[in-house]
Amino acid sequence: MSHPGSVLKTIALILVLAGCSASDHPKEPIRLRLVVLEMDRETSDGRLLPGERIEAAEVALLCPDSDRQHLGKTDKFGRFLMRSDDPLARECSLEIEHPDYFTRIYLLDEILSTIGLSVRLKPRGTE
């Protein structure tokens, strides 16, 4: 019978190689929780004006080789929940858009390690 250490080492090696070969798979399912708010502002007398929650901000997915995909809108508390087992390419971007605010885009690769994302938009006309 083979030495048990050799057997285990061989198995471990096979598994390591299998894991390494699979580790760079480009697509993953996604689940994301967003809260969309306007940016905080400071008044001239040094007080903080907390940003309001933004209702009906549109959340869309932008991918290099496909059309813009509308995912949904935030609720009246500025929240958006996305749960999809369809894999998304890491090179896609998440776009948060509202007519009263400047659009903000997050590269999916940057936020894939994030479940909850607090998105802050700058109101138009304040630049």
Added chain:
Amino acid sequence: MRSLLLTAVLLPLVFTITACDPIRNVRGTVHAAPTVHLEDDQPVYEKGEPIQGAKINYLCGRTRILTDEEGHFEYEDIGYWQPDCSFHVSHEDYYPQIFRVDELCAPTQHGNCFFMSIQAELLPRGPESAGADEPSHQLDAQTVPPAEWPSPTPLYRRLGPTEYVYFSLVAQSAIFLSAFPTRWTGGAYFMGGLWVFYGVYAGFLPTYFDGWQKAVALTPALSLFALATYNFAFANTHSPRRKFWTNVGGLNVAALSLGITVLALTWNRDDPRGQSDSTLSNDLEFGFTGTGVQLRYRF
């Protein structure tokens, strides 16, 4: 030895039976609020400078975390983040912010939260505001009801193959290390193999398989480990004590394989799409970061 068995074997088994994942994690970044300018009529958010030394306080406990020079922070321990609680992010040169747990955390077992990600963008204080300490309460308004996922996970699906595998591996590792106090090399090989195996399971199988397919695909691999276990056992038959404990470990692996098969047959039976609840994998993968095995987080 008794305390080892108690803490390393019985506790994980209790966690398994009660479907309680004990590891919680919070991580994220703290930056200054971004500036916005237009380029070709397109808005560009210039990311603010990372804030070193920002304090992240969990308001329902004693967790205190400081950011590093890149504005990063990470912390994990045993427990869960209470959904009705908040994290307070502050720095003396910036206005603080509060982040509600239930708004930014994906609830898992029993609605509790085990992983929090906080991406804070703090507004710099002007000279007039020095000393003031009013937080922005955008994410802490009590009038905001908890958000529900579009398709909440039924309770019976919250104890799945992934959790079963995870806690069984912990238990088996402890059993083997306790069974071979003079054969640490062999025990370490076995334990290391199990961790590597789990790495493959977490990182490889979910990519190509889903739900019951994943569990079925897992069974042959587990059987292989059961075989390796018995191989190890036959090589150490001179000591009755070793044989006993090794067989306990081997039977444990065999039971694990059987359990996975049973779960595979009943998993997602009511779900025509055959979706898996990937939340389970998420928590477990983060749990492994505490052991030094860095696994990529996936949604």
